[in-house]
Each structure stands twice: as structure tokens, then as C-alpha cells.
Amino acid sequence: MPDLVTHTAAAYLVSRPHRRTEFRLFFVLGTLFPDLLSRPIYIMNPGWYPYSIAAHTPFFTLVFALLVSEFFPRRQRSWIRFGFGGGILLHFILDLMQKHLTPEYYLFFPVSWKTFSFGLFWPETLLDWLPLWLAAMALIETAIVVRRRRRM
Amino acid sequence: MPAISNGEPWRLLRAAIYALILAASMKYGATNHPRVTLDLALANPQKYDNMLVDTVVEGRVFSVEQNGIILRSGEHLIPVRGRIESADPGDFISLRALFHKQGWLELKEARVAKGRRGKIVLSALTATVVLCLFVRHYRFDFRRLFFLERRRA
Numbered sequence: 102m103p104d105l106v107t108h109t110a111a112a113y114l115v116s117r118p119h120r121r122t123e124f125r126l127f128f129v130l131g132t133l134f135p136d137l138l139s140r141p142i143y144i145m146n147p148g149w150y151p152y153s154i155a156a157h158t159p160f161f162t163l164v165f166a167l168l169v170s171e172f173f174p175r176r177q178r179s180w181i182r183f184g185f186g187g188g189i190l191l192h193f194i195l196d197l198m199q200k201h202l203t204p205e206y207y208l209f210f211p212v213s214w215k216t217f218s219f220g221l222f223w224p225e226t227l228l229d230w231l232p233l234w235l236a237a238m239a240l241i242e243t244a245i246v247v248r249r250r251r252r253m
Numbered sequence: 254m255p256a257i258s259n260g261e262p263w264r265l266l267r268a269a270i271y272a273l274i275l276a277a278s279m280k281y282g283a284t285n286h287p288r289v290t291l292d293l294a295l296a297n298p299q300k301y302d303n304m305l306v307d308t309v310v311e312g313r314v315f316s317v318e319q320n321g322i323i324l325r326s327g328e329h330l331i332p333v334r335g336r337i338e339s340a341d342p343g344d345f346i347s348l349r350a351l352f353h354k355q356g357w358l359e360l361k362e363a364r365v366a367k368g369r370r371g372k373i374v375l376s377a378l379t380a381t382v383v384l385c386l387f388v389r390h391y392r393f394d395f396r397r398l399f400f401l402e403r404r405r406a
Contacts, residue, residue, distance in 0.1 A: 104375050104376045104379075105376035105377075106375050122390075123390060123402070126383075126386060126387060129383055133379075133383060140376075143311060144311060144373070148327055150290060150292070151284075151286060151290070152279050155281065158282075160278065161275060161278055161279075164274050164275055165271075165275060167271050168268055171268040172268070172398060172400050173399065174399060175261060201347070202347050202349055202362055202363075203288070203307040203347070204288075207282075210278075211278055223366075225367065225368035225372055228371060228372055
């Protein structure tokens with residue numbers, strides 16, 4: 102996985118045009134779900150790794166998003182699911198860009214154990230690009246503030 | 254129940270079904286995955302003798318030896334024979350290797366993940382910030398079992 106700063110920055114950049122702050126928040130949360138649900142399991146205990154395999158799949162994270170959305174009022178559920186789903190999709194798109202020594206992403210779980218990735222960069226490579234993501238986010242927020250002040 | 258169901262009698266049943274699906278898929282993933290991991294091989298050395306295994310998670314270099322490294326994986330210390338460039342004690346490492354029932358590995362392919370520690374710290378910080386933002390916007394109503402927006406709650 103790329104680091105969560107990269108995932109969050111990507112989710113921020115993709116969802117920023119949406120006016121509703123809450124939608125953007127759910128989009129960002131959705132993009133964190135696959136790693137938040139799976140990584141702590143084996144970071145705490147590598148022996149539990151097999152139990153984390155399912156947790157880092159689109160199927161599992163989307164069902165988890167459905168579960169979480171049940172704990173929000175009915176009128177908000179559809180856009181919360183949309184936000185979570187978009188974030189989850191973006192997460193796996195970014196993950197597929199990475200290369201690994203061993204097969205990592207079981208996209209078709211539980212139907213198939215086939216794996217697939219584009220293998221463009223190693224997981225830690227994007228750490229060097231963090232300043233760029235942060236600068237892009239700062240630039241966009243600054244531009245929004247400046248535009249608002251001009252309107253006033 | 255009326256307060257919890259909040260006009261939706263099937264809501265908690267749906268949530269329970271989703272939770273069951275999640276638990277079942279975790280169990281299915283753990284028991285049916287195709288990977289031969291080091292933990293599996295160590296638990297049954299005879300069965301996995303001379304098979305290709307991968308140390309997929311959180312394996313670290315314990316020490317660097319003349320003919321390889323000592324790998325720390327969980328509580329295990331496992332000798333790995335083969336040349337690994339730029340490995341230092343404490344580095345995270347992922348590798349594919351032949352497992353030998355005597356408890357050592359013959360290296361086929363390795364990669365030292367130099368920035369992994371920083372990545373974990375940054376990721377944990379980011380997750381904390383996002384979760385704090387969520388808590389700032391929402392609170393949980395334990396009586397009705399709902400997240401409610403703070404400004405409307």
C-alpha cells in the first residue's frame with residue numbers, strides 16, 4: 102500500500118470539488134478503510150496475518166462500508182455509501198500501481214484468488230513525493246480562501 | 254427497542270448480517286488463502302520442506318551474517334542464506350525463499366523496505382487526524398445507536 106498520507110491526499114484531491122464537507126470526509130474515510138481494517142491485525146501480531154487477507158479486499162471493505170452506514174440516519178445513507186465506495190475504489194486503484202515480490206491484492210475475493218497489479222513502483226517510493234501532495238493540497242485550499250475573500 | 258430501531262425494525266438485523274458476512278469472509282480468507290507463509294511452514298516443517306515461502310509481513314533483519322542474515326519474524330529467529338544488499342539490523346524485509354525443514358531459508362528474492370518505519374508512523378498519524386475530524390463532525394448516540402452530526406444533534 103502507499104502510505105496513508107498519499108491515499109488521503111489523493112482522496113482529498115479527487116473529492117475536493119464536492120461542496121459538502123461531510124461527503125469529502127466519508128470519501129477520505131473510505132480510502133483509509135482497507136488499510137485501517139487489515140494492517141493493524143498483523144502489525145500487532147504477524148501470526149494473525151491470514152485473518153487480514155480478506156480485510157484488504159474490495160468485497161470486505163464494501164460490506165464494512167454498508168455495515169457502518171447502517172449506523173447513520175436513513176436519509177444520509179445513500180451518499181455516505183457513495184462516499185465510502187468512491188474512497189475504497191480509489192484506494193485499490195492506487196494500490197494496483199505498486200509492485201511486490203509476492204502477490205498482494207486479491208481483487209476478486211471471495212470468488213477467485215487471482216491477483217493483479219500494474220507494478221509501477223515499490224510501496225515506499227511515494228514517501229519521497231509527500232511534499233508534492235501536501236503542497237498541492239495547501240495550494241488548492243489557499244486558492245479557495247482567496248477566491249472567497251474576493252467575492253466578499 | 255423503539256428507540257434503537259428508530260422506525261427501522263430491520264436495521265440492526267441488516268447490520269448483524271453484514272457483521273456475520275465480514276466474520277465469515279475473514280475466516281474463509283484465513284483458511285483458504287493460497288500463500289505459503291513462513292508461519293505456516295514453521296508450524297509444519299515436514300510438509301513445507303523445500304517449498305517456496307514468503308515472509309509477507311513485518312519480517313525484520315535481526316543481524317547480518319557472512320553468508321546471509323538472521324531474520325526475525327514474530328518470535329522466530331530464522332537463518333536466511335543468500336546475498337542481500339544494503340540490509341542492516343532492524344530493517345524491514347520481504348523475501349521469497351526455499352524453506353528447509355531444519356528451520357532455515359535459502360534466499361531466492363529479497364527486498365529491503367528502508368522507508369517502512371516512517372511509512373507506518375506517517376500512516377498512523379494521518380489515520381488519527383482523519384478519525385479526529387470525524388469525531389469533530391459526528392457523535393455517537395448510544396441510546397439510538399446512530400452517529401449524529403454534532404451541529405444537529
